[in-house]
Amino acid sequence: MAGNPFLQRHIPRLGFVRRAVLRFMPGEDADSALRAVAQDQAAGISAVLTRLGENVTRTDEADEVEAQYLGLLDRIGAGGLDAEVSVKLTQFGLDLDPERALAHVRRIADRAATLNMTVWIDMEGSAYTETTIAFYERLKAHNANTGVCLQAYLHRTADDVRRLLPIGPSIRLVKGAYAEPSTIAYQTRSSVDANFATLSVTMLEAAKAGNTIRIALATHDVTLIERIAAHAAGIGLPKTAFEVQMLYGIRTDQQCRLARDGFIVRDLICYGAAWYPWYMRRLAERPANVLFVLRQLLP
Ligand SMILES: Cc1cc2nc3c(=O)[nH]c(=O)nc-3n(C[C@H](O)[C@H](O)[C@H](O)COP(=O)(O)OP(=O)(O)OC[C@H]3O[C@@H](n4cnc5c(N)ncnc54)[C@H](O)[C@@H]3O)c2cc1C
Structure with missing residues (x-):
């Protein structure tokens, strides 16, 4: 459903779906997202902002995305807010002109560095x-203040972690949100979770051994986070050796608890009108959310 053009045109017009989306994003405009950042900050939680959208088809659309992000960074700075940004490369025309996409992201990273x-x-x-990993290697060479997401469901990710270690990476580890075949990806929840734990331990031990690495564990799986936190403590690392990132609206109670317990917690807040494919992936992760959408049909 996430990739179906007909549904993409029609589903976002349905009022009950629009109401349900507000569970996972504070609103379509930047103002709503920035208000959510301020609320998080009051609870000791930092933020990452993403303007939703993927796969632009014209380069002028990518120019517009860059302008939006630069404006957003200025507003974060002016408001003294504790927020970073996360971008999708296909939003900058990676398929159309990779060099131009790199220039867009460099300009955003330059502004973010200030x-x-x-x-x-x-x-x-x-x-x-x-392409994304090779892009990150080039970006990181000029822009130290950049990080990349890696997916624990892919067989290749252990090699990717080892490959990136020498450049002092910032890595956000996730389980993975796309439907991938068994030739390249673990298919069961237990195998993905096991790989997530193994990769986290690899990164923590690299940090312990003195490598420069910023580790973000981006999952709502609190049991898994606690297992990894116990390993980190066991090898003598402080709670701040890694951070926990979660999506806005999914486990707010756990975000507050982890922040109170001394962990660094970041809330990934999405905004923008192009929420359809992203929202379909959120529903696929947890079918119970479909019931939540249907319940919005009730008065
Ligand atoms: C900060 C952040 C950034 C991300 N960036 C990317 C990215 O760049 N690329 C990518 O492929 N994926 C990304 N993801 C999505 C990720 O790959 C998973 O699809 C998503 O996080 C769900 O898996 P989980 O780790 O929470 O574990 P799961 O095993 O799916 O869930 C663990 C528990 O969390 C709760 N939960 C999880 N998802 C939901 C939901 N949708 N609604 C309600 N409860 C839920 C449930 O209680 C569930 O039992 C990101 C996720 C986060 C948190």
């Missing part, structure tokens, strides 16, 4: 994995 902020790169479907 505000002491990191720019994260989302990881998209497996057609983009190698």
